[in-house]
Structure formats: C-alpha cells, structure tokens
Amino acid sequence: MNNQKQQKPTLTGQRFKTRKRDEKERFDPTQFQESIVQGLNQTGTDLEAVAKFLDASGAKLDYRRYAETLFDILVAGGMLAPGGTLSDDMTRTEFCLFTAQEDLETMQAYAQVFNKLIRRYKYLEKGFEEEIKKLLLFLKGFTESERNKLAMLTGILLANGNISASILSSLFNENLVKEGVSAAFAVKLFKSWINEKDINSVAASLRKVGMDNRLMELFPANRRSYEHFSKYFTDAGLKELSDFARNQQSIGARKELQKELQEQMSRGDPQKEIIAFTKEEMKKANLSEQAMIGIIWTSVMSSVEWNKKEELVTEQAIKHLKQYSPLLKAFTSQGLSELSLLLKIQEYCYDNIHFMKAFQKIVVLLYKADVLSEEAILKWYTEAHVAKGKSVFLEQMKKFVEWLKNAEEESESEEEEAD
Numbered sequence: 001m002n003n004q005k006q007q008k009p010t011l012t013g014q015r016f017k018t019r020k021r022d023e024k025e026r027f028d029p030t031q032f033q034e035s036i037v038q039g040l041n042q043t044g045t046d047l048e049a050v051a052k053f054l055d056a057s058g059a060k061l062d063y064r065r066y067a068e069t070l071f072d073i074l075v076a077g078g079m080l081a082p083g084g085t086l087s088d089d090m091t092r093t094e095f096c097l098f099t100a101q102e103d104l105e106t107m108q109a110y111a112q113v114f115n116k117l118i119r120r121y122k123y124l125e126k127g128f129e130e131e132i133k134k135l136l137l138f139l140k141g142f143t144e145s146e147r148n149k150l151a152m153l154t155g156i157l158l159a160n161g162n163i164s165a166s167i168l169s170s171l172f173n174e175n176l177v178k179e180g181v182s183a184a185f186a187v188k189l190f191k192s193w194i195n196e197k198d199i200n201s202v203a204a205s206l207r208k209v210g211m212d213n214r215l216m217e218l219f220p221a222n223r224r225s226y227e228h229f230s231k232y233f234t235d236a237g238l239k240e241l242s243d244f245a246r247n248q249q250s251i252g253a254r255k256e257l258q259k260e261l262q263e264q265m266s267r268g269d270p271q272k273e274i275i276a277f278t279k280e281e282m283k284k285a286n287l288s289e290q291a292m293i294g295i296i297w298t299s300v301m302s303s304v305e306w307n308k309k310e311e312l313v314t315e316q317a318i319k320h321l322k323q324y325s326p327l328l329k330a331f332t333s334q335g336l337s338e339l340s341l342l343l344k345i346q347e348y349c350y351d352n353i354h355f356m357k358a359f360q361k362i363v364v365l366l367y368k369a370d371v372l373s374e375e376a377i378l379k380w381y382t383e384a385h386v387a388k389g390k391s392v393f394l395e396q397m398k399k400f401v402e403w404l405k406n407a408e409e410e411s412e413s414e415e416e417e418a419d
Helices: 020-026 030-043 047-057 067-076 104-120 124-137 144-159 165-172 174-178 181-196 199-208 226-235 239-267 271-284 289-302 310-323 325-330 335-351 353-368 374-384 390-418
Strands: none
Touching: 030 047, 030 067, 047 104, 067 124, 104 124, 104 144, 104 181, 124 144, 124 165, 144 165, 144 181, 165 174, 165 181, 165 199, 174 181, 181 199, 181 226, 181 239, 199 239, 226 239, 239 271, 239 289, 271 289, 271 325, 289 325, 289 335, 310 325, 310 353, 325 353, 335 353, 335 374, 335 390, 353 374, 353 390, 374 390
C-alpha cells in the first residue's frame, strides 16, 4: 500500500489582465439607453403599456447599474449632462415626462408609472430619490413648462410617500434661490401635494425630516421674513402654507422663550426682572396669557432636577413652586389662564409618575398663594378637567372641593344676614 499523499492537481497557464478600456465598456450605458428608448418609442403615449414594458425589461436589463440613465430617459427623454442639458451623442425619445401634457391628470398617470416600477424593483427606491434631488439642482437647465411638470410630479410623489421630503434640500441651492426658481417651483409642488392630500400631510412629512422650519430658505437672506413668505404664497393661492409657516414661527419663538426663561431661573435672576422680560416677549410674539402661562409652567418645572422618590418630590415641588408663585400669579389675571394652568398641572402630574400624589398639594399651595381662585378650581373639578388621571386627581381633590363649597355657602349666608 502506498502511504505517500497524492499531490493535488494545480492550475497552470497564463493569467490575462483585464484592460481598462474593456472595463469601461462593461459600464457603458449606450446599449441600455437604446433598449429603453426603443421600447418607449414603441409604447408611445400609452402609459399602461410603458409600465408593462418597464416591468418586463427589468428582467433583461441591468436596472441596478443604470438606474440614473433609466430615470433620466423617463423624465427628459435621454441621458442628462451636468446642468440639465441632454447628451448630444445618445439616442433619445420624444415620449417622456418633459414632452407630456402639462396638467395634473397626466402627471398623476406618470407618478403611477414610477410607483409601479419602484414597487416591482424595490432596489430602485434610493436611486429614484437621488435622481429627484439631482433634477431639482438642474432646474435652471429646464424650460418653465418642464419645471412645472417636474414640480407637479414631485408634489404627487411626496403626497403618496414615494419619496422623502428630504429631497427639498436641493431647492435651497443658492443659485436657484437667488433667481427665484426655487420659490416658483415650490408653488407648483405644494399645490399638487395639497391637491393630492392636504396641508396636514405636508406638515407631517416636513416635520419627519426636520424641514418644517426651513421653508424660509426658499428666499434670499434679505427676503427671509414671515411677512414676505406669507404674501408670496398667499398671492399664489397657498394660504394654508402661509398659515403653517406662521404656526412654525410661533412654535419656534415659544421654544426660544421657554429656553431663555429656564436659563434665567437657573441663574436665580430676580423675579421682577423675569416678569418684566416675559411680559415684553409676550407682547412681541403676540401670545395670549393662556399660552404664556403654559410656557411659564413648563419653564418653572424644567429649571430644577427633581428627586426620584415620590415621598420627597412633593416636598421639593411645594418649596420650588412657593418660590415662583409671584411669577405664576403675574400671568393668571384671567379665569381662562387659571384653567389653562390647572390643566397643565394635571397633565404634568399624570405624565411624571412621581408627581401623581402631589397634585392636590400643588393646587392647594397655588390657591393659598392667590394664583388659583376657588371659581377656577370648582370649574376644573366639575367640567373642565381632562381624561389624564381624572379619577385619581378628582378623588384627591374631593375633600378640598367640599371645603371650598362649604366656605362659599357660609360666605353667602353671612352676606344675606348682613343685608
């Protein structure tokens, strides 16, 4: 028996290096473009046939590698050179988005073509978003009609969640903004978006990607005011967008004010100064006393590190609120403000579990400090409370409310006797 290990066969021969020129040819989109253009020329304006052709072609053609070429052809009829012009040396088609009719119905039909294609080939999703971002940067290279069609299509795609609102960052490009292209494009885009869904859809999508406070950037720095924004979009028939921007501006101002108040309290600034500052800011931001008391309450409760133990946090809260009762009193001159404060306290105690047992003690303290009146407390108890922790808080307040009612009755009978 032969104990020697048998040698494994080895591959011998010449190894060929791939030449650079051959590698480039492998990535050459010419053949891909010709196949897509030929198919579009055959289907013509029948968009259902276009969708079927694109669906079938995905099995034979390399959509993954040539995604940008594919989307360029579907939008502009051929491959786009930097800046938005069509490449001269490539075959192109007359059947694309830019040569279609300029109306909402046609754009909705085109949106369906893109939607079906991306649903079928999920990997195209990211490439499609990148394509839209790029097309928005090329806006100056397109005609007004082409821009309008692209704006309508983009609005529809945004409304239906086919692309993310983060693509709008392309519109903040300095050159587009300076020449007014961005704002004009935004008008068409938001009109088709709101037509497809509503302003709430716009607001939710913008907030999701942190774009809700950036709409002013559609205008040059010297025109970046709410007044200019409001006039421009209201005149264009988009009052909903103006109102949304005003609301965002107000939210921004409130957050800034709350932050500033917290800092003043943390520094231990005199309350007279805090009150004077707050009244001035309230006037500037055109805020109601009800809105202001909510901001003050949040600032007061956020300016301190709370104890995690339930039995200790109540004592800490009473001490802290006693200190700031003059500030709270300065902004509860109206019954509605008192009710707003009571609801804020209820929500806070419910949302912060350690404060659940502190509610009644906080209310009693603010009653004694003349921040809350018996009328406001009784109104809250009988009808104005919210559902959050309702049974717990009403039970806590039961004895005190009975005492208030008895005191009120005694006071009335004393008045009658005096008469």
